[in-house]
Ligand SMILES: Cc1ncc(C[n+]2csc(CCOP(=O)(O)OP(=O)(O)O)c2C)c(N)n1
């Protein structure tokens with residue numbers, strides 16, 4: 001006879017969910033044992049739960065189906081939450097299996113007990129499993145919930161007895177959810193609005209493909225609208241693809257990007273807002289008197305809606321974008337521009353780039369159209385510590401592609417142990433560690449707040465020095481070969497070598 005845990009994994013496998021990023025404990029032992037009876041599921045150990053949840057995010061952003069995250073009661077799940085928040089904000093399907101005390105042990109209030117079900121409410125759909133006979137159907141419900149509409153994390157709280165008790169051997173019906181189709185009359189209304197002059201077409205959501213960018217360019221050519229991206233979690237970019245600018249991060253730049261827009265047609269999550277509130281600056285970035293037309297949201301099929309919209313405005317056939325000027329080779333000391341040039345020049349064809357460079361990515365982001373075609377993943381939730389785990393998950397999902405990871409130093413240290421999982425799994429990842437020895441963005445924010453000469457305490461909380469972090473030693477200590485570059489020539493050489501070497505390599509770029 002099967003137990004609940006075995007039927008849980010068999011159900012996941014029946015849906016094509018076959019990777020489990022895990023950090024287990026005693027309450028999950030029946031699950032751990034069941035993985036040897038359901039060998040189709042690949043277990044990947046993460047040495048911190050935030051590694052597992054970030055890896056689930058990266059995996060789904062490439063594989064287009066969820067992975068399982070396996071966690072140990074409330075404390076383990078809480079450790080996973082920041083990257084689950086990033087997954088939710090990126091509309092990424094993830095299925096969380098959170099072990100809990102055996103139901104009859106809970107009243108004794110043992111040390112690891114907490115209100116796990118209450119914690120599970122934080123990032124979306126959640127269910128407490130009541131019996132072993134329900135575990136498989138609850139798993140099917142979680143898989144559907146994670147993939148339906150907008151997509152996002154779905155969490156099962158699983159008392160240990162429901163995993164080890166006998167369960168009926170039937171696999172329930174299980175499958176993925178779907179997105180909605182935007183009705184034709186709404187598309188016609190938006191087409192008219194785009195033609196009204198001074199209009200903008202703002203697109204985002206889980207994935208903006210090269211075809212979607214081409215449709216945006218066609219619609220812009222037909223209507224004169226301004227095409228912009230907003231909250232696009234994954235983007236297909238690079239040579240031969242239309243360069244559609246993002247609405248910038250800082251509010252002044254964001255307001256400039258949308259200045260003069262009188263009609264905005266939105267196919268994304270809500271209207272553009274600033275990341276934070278600042279005194280005397282509006283929270284929304286569109287002009288106050290601009291008409292907003294929400295054509296599609298993230299629960300809709302945005303790709304289909306865009307192509308319907310292109311038809312509705314009578315757009316011409318897709319044309320290739322104008323060829324950009326060739327990039328001059330980067331030379332001399334590293335800065336964010338030369339770092340960007342090296343990355344653009346060394347991007348392997350069809351790579352996946354996990355972009356978590358924070359301020360060090362600013363150069364590269366102006367020249368994405370010079371790189372060989374690639375897919376870029378960025379965590380939309382703003383919780384730092386996403387990059388390395390996301391790269392781990394992306395690489396497990398795409399064993400035939402090189403994963404590049406542009407990673408800033410401060411963010412890296414939240415989940416640095418993802419490097420160990422990369423080494424253990426032997427995944428092909430090139431990490432470019434942009435080491436500027438500081439929380440640079442926070443120093444920029446201090447400057448924005450009018451503090452030009454931060455005091456010693458403000459510096460203590462924003463400098464990553466004394467001691468300096470040695471990322472080459474950290475990487476080697478976790479089984480990842482590493483080297484350091486201080487010039488563009490050194491970085492070019494090291495990245496080219498890393499890209500030609502199977503397995504993970506870290507290149508520390510000193511800025
Ligand atoms: C979970 C979480 N904690 C803290 C922050 C606040 N925060 C935003 S950026 C940042 C530092 C980023 O430094 P680094 O990764 O080195 O990038 P840099 O700014 O130097 O480019 C911090 C601490 C956050 N966004 N998320």
Ligand SMILES: [Mg+2]
Nearest residue numbers: 409410438440
């Ligand atoms: Mg930094």
